[in-house]
Amino acid sequence: MSQDVATVRVTRYRPEKDGEPFFQDYKVPYRKDMVVLDALNYIKANLDGTLTYRWSCRMGVCGSCGASVDGVPKLTCASFLHEFKGRTIKVEPLPHFPVIKDLVVNMDDFMHKLVEIKPWIIRDKESPPEEGEYRQSAEELERYQQFSSCINCMLCYSACPVYGLNEKFLGPAATALAYRYIKDSRDQGKDARFPIVHEIEGVWECTLVGECSVVCPKGVDPMLAIQKTKILGATNALKSLLMPRGGGK
C-alpha cells in the first residue's frame, strides 16, 4: 500500500520547562486507514518519546483521545489523516481546559460537575434483588436512550463558547447526563438533580449556540437536553407560582 507523508503540527507544553506552549512539526508517513491518533503514536514511538497525550481504546468508545484537530474538537482516533492531504494538520489540546502537559488537559472541573448531577439511578427505597428488576418499556427507554451514549470526551465543552467564558456553567455533557436520569422511569432523584440543573449557572447560561451537538462523536444532542431541561424548569417554576403548596415538584 502506498504511503504519503503528513506534516503534523502539535502543541508542546512542559510546564516545568516552557513558559508558553509552542508548536512542533513532525513528518509522519501514513496510509489511507491511519488516523491522527496513529500519527501521534508514530511520533511517540519513532520521533519524540516525550510527546504526551491521552488515549486508550482507539475505537471511539473511551472518549479519552479528544483534541482540537485543525481547530475543531474531535476524537483523534476518528480523524483520518488523508482528510487533511496537502495541509499541515494542527493538533492542539482541547480548548477551555487548563493544560497539564502537551495535549493532556485537566478534567477536574468536568469530573466535579459529573458527580454533582448524580449520574446513577436514585431510588427512594432500594428493593431487594429477590423482588425483581425495575422494568421499563421500549417507549420509556426511548425517552432517554440517546443521552446515555455520552462517553465524557468533553468535546462539547471545548466547542461551547459559553463554557469558555464562564467555567461555572454546568455545560452540555453534564446536563445531557442529568436529563438522561431525570427521564429514566426507574429513577426517583428529580428533587436532588433539579436544584443543580436549574440553578442560575445550570442550564440558564446556555445561549443555544448548538456547537455541542455538532461536535458530539456519539450523536448525542446535548443542546436538546438543555432545552428540554429548561422547559421542565420553566414549567415547574410556573406551577410553584400558581400552586405554591407543592405545585412545582
Place this chain on the structure above:
Amino acid sequence: MPKVARLHAILWGVFSMGGFIAAFLLPVLIYLVGIAYPLGLWPVTNEDPTSAILNHHHIGTLFLFVTVAGSLYHGIFRFQSTLTEVGLARAKRALEAIGYLIIILGILATAIYLLQYNPSFFSLP
C-alpha cells in the same frame, strides 16, 4: 446547596413563548400589513389592516399587543445571549439596561396606542 432560579425560569418561559410568537404570529402581521395591504390582496374592502384587525373584535387588539410585546421581549432576551456569546462581559449590564429600556418603552407605546384606539378593551367582555 444550589438554588433553583425560579424567576429566571419564568422569564425564560416568557422568552420562549415570545420566540413562538415571533416565529408564527409576526410573519402573519408582516404579511397582512406589509405585503397584502400594499399589493391590494387585503380581503376587507375600504379598511387598512390595522383598523380591520382592531375594529371587529377585541381578540384583534390582543393579537397585536401579544405579537409586538412578545417579539420585543424575545428580542431583548436574545440580545442578552448575543452579548454573552461575543464576550462583552464589561459592557453587558449597561447594554442590557439600554435594551430593556427600549423594549419597555416599545411595549408601553404599543399598549397606549391600542388603548387609545380601542378604549373599551377592558370594559367589554
